[in-house]
Amino acid sequence: MGPGPSLVHPRVLQALSKPLVGHLDPLFLGLMDTIQGSLRALFQTGNEFTVALSGTGSAGMEAVVANLIEPGDRAVVGINGVFGSRLATMIERSGGIPVPIEAPWGQIIAPEALHDALSRGGPVKAVVLVHAETSTGVRQPLEAVGALCRSHGALLIVDAVTSLGGIPVEVDAWGIDACYSGTQKCLSCPPGLAPLTMSPRAMDIIRRRRTPCRSWYLDLSLIAEYWNDRSRAYHHTAPISMLYGLHEALRLVHEEGLLPRFMRHQLNGDALVAGLEPLGLLPLPSNEHRLPMLTCVTLPDRIDDTLVRTQLLRDHGIEIGGGLGPLRGRVWRIGLMGESCQQAHVLTLLNALEEIFAQQGWLDQPGRAVQAAVETYTHSQVSARRGA
Amino acid sequence: MGPGPSLVHPRVLQALSKPLVGHLDPLFLGLMDTIQGSLRALFQTGNEFTVALSGTGSAGMEAVVANLIEPGDRAVVGINGVFGSRLATMIERSGGIPVPIEAPWGQIIAPEALHDALSRGGPVKAVVLVHAETSTGVRQPLEAVGALCRSHGALLIVDAVTSLGGIPVEVDAWGIDACYSGTQKCLSCPPGLAPLTMSPRAMDIIRRRRTPCRSWYLDLSLIAEYWNDRSRAYHHTAPISMLYGLHEALRLVHEEGLLPRFMRHQLNGDALVAGLEPLGLLPLPSNEHRLPMLTCVTLPDRIDDTLVRTQLLRDHGIEIGGGLGPLRGRVWRIGLMGESCQQAHVLTLLNALEEIFAQQGWLDQPGRAVQAAVETYTHSQVSARRGA
Numbered sequence: 010m011g012p013g014p015s016l017v018h019p020r021v022l023q024a025l026s027k028p029l030v031g032h033l034d035p036l037f038l039g040l041m042d043t044i045q046g047s048l049r050a051l052f053q054t055g056n057e058f059t060v061a062l063s064g065t066g067s068a069g070m071e072a073v074v075a076n077l078i079e080p081g082d083r084a085v086v087g088i089n090g091v092f093g094s095r096l097a098t099m100i101e102r103s104g105g106i107p108v109p110i111e112a113p114w115g116q117i118i119a120p121e122a123l124h125d126a127l128s129r130g131g132p133v134k135a136v137v138l139v140h141a142e143t144s145t146g147v148r149q150p151l152e153a154v155g156a157l158c159r160s161h162g163a164l165l166i167v168d169a170v171t172s173l174g175g176i177p178v179e180v181d182a183w184g185i186d187a188c189y190s191g192t193q194k195c196l197s198c199p200p201g202l203a204p205l206t207m208s209p210r211a212m213d214i215i216r217r218r219r220t221p222c223r224s225w226y227l228d229l230s231l232i233a234e235y236w237n238d239r240s241r242a243y244h245h246t247a248p249i250s251m252l253y254g255l256h257e258a259l260r261l262v263h264e265e266g267l268l269p270r271f272m273r274h275q276l277n278g279d280a281l282v283a284g285l286e287p288l289g290l291l292p293l294p295s296n297e298h299r300l301p302m303l304t305c306v307t308l309p310d311r312i313d314d315t316l317v318r319t320q321l322l323r324d325h326g327i328e329i330g331g332g333l334g335p336l337r338g339r340v341w342r343i344g345l346m347g348e349s350c351q352q353a354h355v356l357t358l359l360n361a362l363e364e365i366f367a368q369q370g371w372l373d374q375p376g377r378a379v380q381a382a383v384e385t386y387t388h389s390q391v392s393a394r395r396g397a
Numbered sequence: 398m399g400p401g402p403s404l405v406h407p408r409v410l411q412a413l414s415k416p417l418v419g420h421l422d423p424l425f426l427g428l429m430d431t432i433q434g435s436l437r438a439l440f441q442t443g444n445e446f447t448v449a450l451s452g453t454g455s456a457g458m459e460a461v462v463a464n465l466i467e468p469g470d471r472a473v474v475g476i477n478g479v480f481g482s483r484l485a486t487m488i489e490r491s492g493g494i495p496v497p498i499e500a501p502w503g504q505i506i507a508p509e510a511l512h513d514a515l516s517r518g519g520p521v522k523a524v525v526l527v528h529a530e531t532s533t534g535v536r537q538p539l540e541a542v543g544a545l546c547r548s549h550g551a552l553l554i555v556d557a558v559t560s561l562g563g564i565p566v567e568v569d570a571w572g573i574d575a576c577y578s579g580t581q582k583c584l585s586c587p588p589g590l591a592p593l594t595m596s597p598r599a600m601d602i603i604r605r606r607r608t609p610c611r612s613w614y615l616d617l618s619l620i621a622e623y624w625n626d627r628s629r630a631y632h633h634t635a636p637i638s639m640l641y642g643l644h645e646a647l648r649l650v651h652e653e654g655l656l657p658r659f660m661r662h663q664l665n666g667d668a669l670v671a672g673l674e675p676l677g678l679l680p681l682p683s684n685e686h687r688l689p690m691l692t693c694v695t696l697p698d699r700i701d702d703t704l705v706r707t708q709l710l711r712d713h714g715i716e717i718g719g720g721l722g723p724l725r726g727r728v729w730r731i732g733l734m735g736e737s738c739q740q741a742h743v744l745t746l747l748n749a750l751e752e753i754f755a756q757q758g759w760l761d762q763p764g765r766a767v768q769a770a771v772e773t774y775t776h777s778q779v780s781a782r783r784g785a
Contacts (some may be wrong), residue, residue: 063453200636201636224463
């Protein structure tokens with residue numbers, strides 16, 4: 010129950026253990042085509058270039074930045090957590106000029122600040138935003154950003170590492186030009202691949218670069234020849250077993266259906282927050298911008314961060330995440346992603362926390378945490394029946 | 398039996414399907430330490446920084462180049478096949494100046510040419526050589542190159558993607574500063590990781606760079622903090638399942654023992670070459686510089702490349718590799734790597750080729766191919782008994 014990797018379904022684990030075929034075998038090329046179709050449905054896009062890169066989510070981030078940003082390009086980047094900072098670093102390493110919009114950790118990047126950044130200081134090649142900040146649990150609203158970017162001639166780049174498969178990521182409807190994710194969050198596949206989609210506009214810009222992309226391994230114009238071109242030209246040896254796993258994980262996503270999957274994440278996230286409140290653990294982000302799959306709560310002073318997380322892992326077999334950067338020791342990050350997003354997990358964690366808190370004398374009234382979560386589940390069933 | 402991926406042992410496939418723990422879980426950090434020890438034994442090095450990067454062999458290539466080559470650095474690179482060219486491209490994309498030494502495909506880079514390149518035109522930051530050229534089947538002699546590089550103050554970078562685990566790769570004895578490989582060749586693990594070792598001298602140079610590494614994802618100074626530093630600082634989420642697989646693949650390598658493993662590759666490679674000769678299929682490289690795990694043979698004019706490879710795959714379930722670049726349609730590349738390197742495979746392939754050749758009327762005397770291979774195996778057993 011950390012901020013990823015999430016649990017992996019036995020069907021995905023089985024797929025990983027299938028014997029290998031070659032990366033140019035017709036059977037395998039067919040499997041790649043199927044994966045592309047499933048990813049398009051998930052990203053809600055018609056983009057031809059919709060693939061899984063041979064690296065983790067951070068490789069997806071680097072691929073998008075290194076391909077779209079050339080030396081001298083200005084890129085507006087929202088920084089309200091670890092991953093915005095990482096993006097700014099990558100923009101610099103591609104020779105670009107990051108134009109940071111900073112917000113306190115736990116808050117969103119305000120639309121007005123975006124508008125201001127686009128309106129002053131010269132042309133902007135791209136706006137880069139993190140949809141789901143894994144370091145703070147904040148959901149960045151994106152519905153209106155695409156139109157704003159287009160009116161300034163800027164591309165919209167979105168980090169959907171933690172959101173994809175847990176909440177809607179509507180690439181075409183929101184006007185996103187480049188969107189990447191990871192496999193180990195709400196897709197519940199082991200880490201090692203980066204799902205990625207690029208609009209035709211973004212691919213055109215890559216093909217008309219003035220300078221070669223600084224990365225050969227992540228050069229999307231070359232990777233497109235393997236994934237999309239009829240030549241299926243060899244670029245590097247695809248990570249075959251990982252793609253078997255992703256293929257099965259995507260089947261599970263579509264068997265459940267996107268909407269039921271999003272509702273499951275929302276309900277369990279709500280129940281967890283309801284249960285943590287009686288323990289004095291309140292979400293860092295506002296209710297409006299809270300992610301359901303990654304709950305970031307601030308620790309009251311009396312709570313010993315390391316003691317609790319060590320006991321959870323050792324005595325209860327539960328991993329939760331600590332804070333990163335300035336939030337180190339000050340927050341917990343609890344993941345409810347994909348296969349890990351289950352009512353039983355929410356209740357087991359709350360029960361374990363109550364036990365540890367009671368032992369430490371941090372709890373006045375035991376039992377209230379689990380009870381609050383159960384009430385959320387019950388209320389949801391009652392609502393569903395009334396609606397039916 | 399292509400040029401990789403090779404077959405994977407059932408124990409490795411099983412390891413891939415084990416449930417996940419977190420990438421910062423103490424259990425997983427211990428597994429990383431074990432992998433480092435096994436890789437050091439395999440690379441025959443004491444280098445502290447000996448890790449498995451989160452990408453395929455080409456990511457290992459890019460990591461070494463992008464970290465060691467800064468803008469303006471001259472790097473001598475041997476080009477006698479696809480992978481030398483790829484290295485030259487990567488040197489350029491890192492801002493470096495490749496100083497190519499070209500040799501015909503199928504031949505080695507001559508020591509005199511190396512000496513010349515180091516002696517003229519100013520200082521050289523690194524010499525980059527491919528130990529086992531997968532596009533031609535050539536083994537580059539390396540025993541004396543390290544001393545030559547050191548006398549010119551140059552680093553020695555070696556591509557051991559296809560050689561590691563199949564023939565000796567003696568990093569310390571040969572004075573190699575940076576050496577990378579892939580998992581899907583003689584280690585018989587699925588593709589997706591790049592074993593990599595760097596000398597302390599190379600790591601010092603990386604830590605004293607004038608400019609930041611152009612890649613953040615492959616920045617080895619940051620990756621070292623996760624693999625080697627006591628802080629085990631999070632950089633990116635490690636591909637956990639793939640590392641489970643590599644851990645098991647390395648156990649298999651060391652259970653067999655390096656020397657018996659190298660002898661197995663040599664014997665099967667020799668038997669294959671002996672068997673291909675009566676079919677008119679002669680090795681492209683000279684006998685002295687022929688790789689045992691990747692046999693590259695030239696096709697006589699009468700042979701139809703695509704017809705044979707299609708029939709092999711469809712009717713016999715055997716994949717062999719075609720030629721790349723200028724060798725397209727002119728050679729076959731037959732892999733005998735790791736688990737794929739078995740007497741039964743050699744004989745089955747030869748038998749299938751004889752059948753297809755006979756059907757096409759390309760064969761005068763059927764049975765000679767298999768017989769020649771069998772004689773090699775018998776001769777080897779007799780020699781072994783005499784030696785004992």
